[in-house]
Amino acid sequence: MKIEHLQAFVDSQLVANQLLGIFEARQPTIQLYLSKVNELMESFRSFTIEHVRRSQNKKADALSKLASITFAHLAKEVLVEMLEKRSIEAQEFHDLVTNEENTWMKPIREYLELGILPEDKKEARKIRIKAPSNKIMNEALYRKYFLTPWLRCVGPNQASMIIREMHEGICGLHSGPRSIVAKILRMGYYWPAMHEDTVTLLRTCEPC
Known part of the structure; x- marks a missing residue:
């Protein structure tokens, strides 16, 4: 997402002070979570965390109470999901689709990156016309479309x-x-x- 500056607000004074180094994390599990957060913090140019006191969080508390009162007469269903691994444990992910090389995108990418055009004059003219509507961002090809942000090709x-x-x-x-x-x-x-x-x-x- 290319976020450089992040400001976080939490309702837990303990969590905020542990990240700020005011409180000490003694439990092994909490230490692992704290280590993971510190690792993620390094990916931002600036990171701040602030504890929101209960007196400053009245609107959120009122909304939560209102929701519980409004739907109290309805049947409630609790969905439970069992997590086999903690979020602090390393996990491997595999792409569902392998990278494709020889596709319709290849001539456009070659022209944008290397200035190479097809030998066929008609095809070369088509690439010249299409190229201004395309852009390479984060090693991926994007296309400008009507009334929408850049679309990933x-x-x-x-x-x-x-x-x-x-x-x-x-x-x-x-x-x-x-x-x-x-x-x-x-x-x-x-x-x-x-x-x-x-x-x-x-x-x-x-x-x-």
Whole structure:
């Protein structure tokens, strides 16, 4: 997210003073959490933490009490999730989609990074026209779109995964192609054949 300056507010005086070095963290687990926070703090140019007293937190307390009173007559359901590992323990993550090299993005990246154009004059002209609408940020290709922030460009494998997630994933509603494409754009992704690929993939959806 490229955040350089972070200011945190907590309602725990103990947590705030432990981070500030005023209080000592004696428990081994708390020491591990404190060490992890200190490690993360180094990634910011500046980091401050402030304890918010109860007298200064009246609005949040009032909202929490109001919510409990308003919905007291409704049936409550408590969802419990068992965490197998603490957040302070090292974990390995693997990308769901491998990097794709020879995609529609390659000629544009070569022109933006190295100034290389295809030998075919027509293709070279197309790249010159498309290039100003693209930009490389954090080693990824982005495209400027109408009335939206920069959209991240993706290859065929990533595009297929995005369509499936939008259509039949956790938040998917098995919507039509036009709705799916609009949702993908709002999520910040782009590739040239978005509508065609969405139509083709949705035809294989058995529930639809």
